[in-house]
Amino acid sequence: MEHHDRRHDGKLRAIADAQAAGLVRQGDPFDVMALVIAMSMAWSPVSNVYAATAEEPAELHEQRRTLLRESVRRAMAAG
Incomplete structure (x- = not known):
């Protein structure tokens, strides 16, 4: 982990501890x-797929957050 930017040290330690x-x-x-x-940026303004906007319904944003949470949980869970 020494070769990565120090601003991420706390996050990287938390991941290593988990x-x-x-x-x-x-994995590293x-x-x-x-x-x-990268997964969290799927609907961000820099997404190369689709950039969500504040004009979209709040329910749609919550639906996307729920999908993201579940996808990250499944992808990153041990075992």
């Missing part, structure tokens, strides 16, 4: 963080 506890799948903590961030 991996050690058997809660998060094994930076790679795990990068995958989660």
Whole structure:
């Protein structure tokens, strides 16, 4: 982890701790963080698929957050 930007140290430690506890799948903590961030940007203004806007219904945003949470949970769960 020494080769990554220090601003992520706390997040990377938290991921490594969760991996050690058997809660998060094994792999380089930076790679795990990068995958989660990439998934979270699916509807962001920089998305190359679709940029969500504040004009969309709140229910749609919540539906997307729920899908993201469940997808990250399943993708990153150990075992």
